[in-house]
Amino acid sequence: VETDFGLTVTYDWQSQVTVTVPNTYANTLCGLCGNYNGKSEDEMMTKGGQVTHNPDTLGHSWKVTDTPGCKEMSQVKCPTITSALQHQEISKRGCKIISDVGGPFRACHAYVDPVKHFQSCVHDFCLAPEGEDAICRGIASYTSACQAAGITVETWRTDDFCSVPCPANSHYEICSQVCSQTCSSIYTPMECSERCREGCVCNDGFIRSGDECVPMSQCGCLQQGFYYKVEETFYPTKVEKCQCKAGGTVECQNISCPGGTEGKEIDGVFQCPPPTLGTCVATGDRSYMSFDGTAFNISGTCSYILTETCGGDSVKPFVVKIEKNPRQKKKVSGIQALAVEVHGFTLTLRRGKRGTVNSISHHLPAILSDGKVQVYQHGMGVLLQTDFGLLIRYDLFNHVTVTVPQSYQGHLCGLCGNYNGQVKDDFLLPSGHQAQSVTVFGSAWKTSDAPCSDACSEDDCPPCTEKKMKVLQNPNYCGILMLPKGPFESCYHLIDPSLYFQACLHDGCLSQGDTFILCQSIQSYAVACQDAGVTIEAWRRPSFCSLNCPANSRYSLCTNSCANSCAGLVDASSCPKRCVEGCSCNKGFVFDGRHCVPQDKCGC
Structure with a gap:
């Protein structure tokens, strides 16, 4: 450049x-x-x-x-650096070629110090000794430095040592000036620097077109300062699709996405954005994330409106409430109950008890109003879904996620915010005014006047010591959530682990490192990743967060109990399409809503 x-x-x-x-x-x-x-x-x-x-x-x-x-x-230290250095000192084809007084770089030694380049080459070879790539990169780096200094370098690559694969109709040269041999230079002649570089050069009669060497008659197009090959499709704007034709002409047409949304080019293909879903999270002792992505802490142990529809006749109304359990000294407050009001039903899921529909106890699954509302056991928790796109997941302990379609933007309120794409107004009170503090915000969305705590005293929630925090950040504890090359690395680009990591640290410290609390924190992130369609690696071990499954079942990193249920219990086509970790019925057994039973023992 x-x-x-x-x-x-x-x-x-x-x-x-x-x-x-x-x-x-x-x-x-x-x-x-x-x-x-x-x-x-x-x-x-x-x-x-x-x-x-x-x-x-x-x-x-x-x-x-x-x-x-x-x-x-x-x-980073290489444990075998001494032997690697000895190996390269005597090697005829290796890093030693850089400093060889009679080698191809001898004219450069007086101008570019070869010692540092040699040492860097050996270090990289030591870290990756299985191939010659590290060596070739090290020597190529010195080649570039010498040529930048205007020094002539002799040929050092051979057919069987650091050879450069060149595209069709081209060949390798140690000293080339390729900028004048490009199709784009036909339209706008370029000023080439006098220095040369090693690389691939087009054969006589051919000219570079992008990453290919073609006859001059096959040169492409120059459009708004950018070069495109013949037949290449490109998108100069978000509403325009163009294609380069032979002879340098460009043909364009207008394009659009549904609903007036803007598309974008991804790897050369124009893609309209998928329908966006808003997700709100309540996890652990005090951690929340709004639909618009604001992370915050509420230490209260009351019953709250997590989210509800607030105005707007164009969307189906619903209410989601959570009930936090009282916090005892140095104990974590979980979510002991979840209540959902939708389609005229009030569904309550309570830890350790059967679910209720309009106060009547029911086993799961519950299929209501001809499938408009469906509640299943999914993995180690419960999944509620409706015909209009509302999805609620509850692990029956301390983790709830609420997902809504984009049509609900600007029509919601509660702890999850208004889902309007703006983070600055997430802490609105029922009156519509901005709360002065997070504590005031949380208190305003309590569902009743029943005695409860809006905060946590220092006696019940003492600050975490630096020593405890350091232990919890270890990969054997919460640190596994942020571990490079760890079991959740594939999820980082989609779901930021920071909320779950901070919740894990807080809850782990408050509970004095309680193993069950630790495992629940990690499990929350694991399931969130799987719900998003990410394939994670196994993270449980016999000595770390092992899961005890009931009779006739075993732990599986990827299971779908809804799809493996008794025939007629649920409509398999409406089951979740993605699997999550949990207990999977053994071969010959199916899930009856509570247990794994032989197929001939399924109920009605």
């Missing part, structure tokens, strides 16, 4: 980035590359203006975002 003011940035698509600036930028820069003031003693300056000698501290201060699983680990 080159600019008109002298900035040049290169990237080798693997592990090397270089940035070159003119001297007019001296003493005006900051970041990992330093301040360019000619003084090496203040090169490692943090974003806060402090000089450090710790590379991890420097890297952390300039980190632009927190990515789950990302850590500052500059001081």
Whole structure:
């Protein structure tokens, strides 16, 4: 990448980035590359203006975002570095080629120090000794540095050592200037730098078109400063689809998405956004997340309106309430009951008891009003779904999620907020005014005047000590939720584990590290990921959160008890399409709503 003011940035698509600036930028820069003031003693300056000698501290201060699983680990040591160094010192085809006084880089040694490049090459080889890729990248890095300094480098690659696979109609050259050999240069001649780079060059009679070498007659199109190959489809705007035709002509047509929503190009394909669903979470002792993504803590142990419809005749009305159990000293307050009012029914699910419909006790599943409301056991909890898209999951302990379709935006209120896409007004009181504090907000949505606590005293909820917090952050505890390459890594891009991690730390500390509480916290994130369609890895072990299943069943990371129920008990087509972890009936047994029984023992 080159600019008109002298900035040049290169990237080798693997592990090397270089940035070159003119001297007019001296003493005006900051970041990992330093301040360019000619003084090496203040090169490692943090974003806060402090000089450090710790590379991890420097890297952390300039980190632009927190990515789950990302850590500052500059001081990675290779346990076999000594033997790797000895191996490369005597190897004829390896990192040693960089510093070989009679080798292809001998003319460069006086201008670009080969020692650091050799050491870096050996270090990378030591960490990944199974192939020559690390070695090739290390030597290629030195090649680039030498050529950038204007030094001629001799050929060092061979057919059986670090060979470069070139596309059809091209070949490798150690020194090439490919910028003038492109189709786009036909339309807008480019100024090529005098320095050459190693790479693939088109054969005579061919010219580069994107990542291919084609006859000049097959060159594509230049549109708004961007080059496109012949027959390539592209989207210059969110409402326009174009295609490059032979001869450099471009044909375009208008496109649109349902409901006036904006589509976008993903990997070269125009996609309209899927119908969005709003999800609210209540988990653990005090943790909540609104439909609009605001995370907050309410320490009260009362009965609350989690969410309900507030105005708007265009949507089906419903109310979701939760009942928190009283918190005893150093005990976690869970959700001991969930009540849902919908389609004229009041369904109550209470921990340790059968569900009720309009105060009448029922076994699950409950199929009401010709399937308009359906309640199943799903995994280790209960799933309620309606004909208009309301989904409620309750683990019968301390975790509830409510999911609603996009049509409910702006029509809801309660602890889950108004679902209007704005986080600034999530804490609205029933009057419509903004609450002065989270405690006031929580208290305003209590369902009754029954005695309960709006907060937690320091005696009942003492602050977590730094020592306890450090233990709980260990991968054998809550740390498993954030573990790089851990069982939940595949979920990080879809569901941020931070809410669940913080809830786990708080609940684990409050309960003095109670194993059951710890496992429930981790289970909440596991099921949330599976409900979102993510395939997670096994996280339970015989010595860590093992699950005891009832007779005729066994633990499974992916089970669907609704779909494996007694014939006629439920309509299998309406069962959840995704599996979650739980107890799965053994072969020859089916789920009757409570137990795993032989098929001939199914009830009515």
